[in-house]
Amino acid sequence: KTISVAIIGAGIAGLSCATRLKALGFTVQIYEKSRGVSGRMSTRKADDWSADHGAQYFTARDSLFIEEVNQWVDTDAAAIWNPRLRVYEAKQWRESVSSEHRYVGTPAMNSVGKHLARNLPIEFNQTIDRIAYNNSKWLLHSLEAGDIEQQFDWLVIALPAPQAQALAKSSDKSIEEIAADANMLGCWTVIANFAEKSDVPFDAAFINDEIISWISRNNSKPNRTGMETWTIHANPQWSQEWIELEKDEAAKRILNCAKTLGLDCDQAIITIHRWRYASGHINCIPGFRFREDLKIGFCGDWLHGGRVEGAWLSGHKLASQIANS
Ligand code: FAD
Incomplete structure (x- = not known):
């Protein structure tokens, strides 16, 4: 059975992370609150x-x-x-x-986001507002659809810092701390x-x-x-x-x-x-946040220099880290 990863956010970081994880043999599922991909790289x-x-x-x-x-x-x-x-x-x-x-x-x-998203499973109009880690599985709750049926081995949060932090807060203290304030x-x-x-x-x-x-x-x-x-x-x-x-x-x-x-x-x-x-961004080496014990990672521009290139690299590097753990 393949390892499943839920990715929250279909901006360039989330799409980059999902693309790489998929290439490395993971099963991915992206949740995006808006109607389309690309986040702040949008039209x-x-x-x-x-x-x-x-x-x-x-x-x-x-x-x-x-x-x-x-x-x-x-x-x-x-x-x-x-x-x-x-x-x-x-x-x-x-x-x-x-x-x-x-x-x-x-x-x-x-168009860049659309290109990256072409072979990725994405559920749109899903604002994830609660997360919980129970019995080694990640459970998600969305504003629009309530509890999400599927459970995941790993969770990737690919959101701007304040939104990442708000979501982490819905889980527990140890996770909230990972999303340092940018x-x-x-x-x-x-x-x-x-x-x-x-x-x-x-x-x-x-x-x-x-x-x-x-x-x-x-x-x-x-x-x-x-x-x-x-x-x-x-x-x-x-x-x-x-x-x-x-x-x-x-x-x-x-x-x-x-x-x-x-x-x-x-x-x-x-x-x-x-x-x-x-x-806005913080100094973060290696350009993403990661907790192997909790099977959770954070990526996004705010962890990697604050631009499109950094967002892509942050997602890509986090995926490699998950695969190596
Ligand atoms: P985002 O693109 O923000 O992606 C996050 C995604 O998560 C979004 O799609 C959002 O809808 C979704 N989301 C949020 N909350 C939830 C939730 N609870 N549940 C599900 N989904 C959720 N960079 C440059 O390199 N050059 C520039 O010229 C440049 N100019 C910019 C100008 C402006 C006005 C802005 C806003 C940004 C600019 N940037 C620029 C920065 C660049 O856009 C970002 O660095 C990059 O797009 C960030 O990608 P990301 O994936 O980290 O985040």
Whole structure:
């Protein structure tokens, strides 16, 4: 009989962990609270536009991850994005000088997650809100479906730190302690759709010392079709400070700032999204948390540098650790 593993969260970390565990001969089952995969590497869609409203691009530095990204590129799940990129600093614009490859999912950011998920069993609309370890088996409870019938030999929690910790709390003290607190910050995001192409002379910009920290023309990414669409991220500290603001008020302040940067959104159709747990990480070697005696592991970006690459590596390494135990 194969060893069974439940994985909570179908973001890049959970998908990476599940893929590797499956390749190593485990039986996996993923539970995801939303309707689709990819978590914060996601895409918001409407009839005539779509926009990556979480992760904007990713880089690849670790050789394992470079190998993985090359496969995504070979299967058209990702591609290099070459934006005309600027930096705004001390109220001055300059060109960004970095030769590092920037990758995006194609045709949308969530294509990477969809690619990873294609052969994995995932139950959607399942918010796991309680876990318990009884007689060497993990039992799960979901908000939507109540007690989950299947029991598991191992449990992987692939959630942002505060959510991982809340779930661990539902179990017992020794497990709660494994999910050390990472102070994650929110991110207010505005998506602006234009009927006409805007004449802003760049495709993306890092902004320093303003409410906004990043703006980008989504349709400058490879294989995007549809309207002229910009994604605007407020900076993490400002977002966290104003996380409880009314959506319209947050948008107003962010759009005022965008105007001073040369992106006038008065004629645009505006969509606003609040990420409660966007960024933050702790120093953790080896990049995941693990308790062999309790047959539980934690993975996610917050344990491995806080980006897409780290999330993938965290899940991958945790799977190898489980297989070696
Ligand atoms: P997540 O993607 O958060 O996955 C967790 C999953 O668990 C989600 O699908 C969630 O729905 C699900 N879930 C939560 N609670 C439960 C529950 N109780 N039961 C079941 N499922 C649950 N990274 C970069 O590399 N480059 C960038 O440019 C970049 N920009 C970013 C901008 C923003 C606004 C944000 C939000 C993030 C950005 N990141 C960026 C970070 C990157 O998105 C993350 O590092 C990475 O996607 C995290 O993956 P993960 O699997 O660890 O977590």
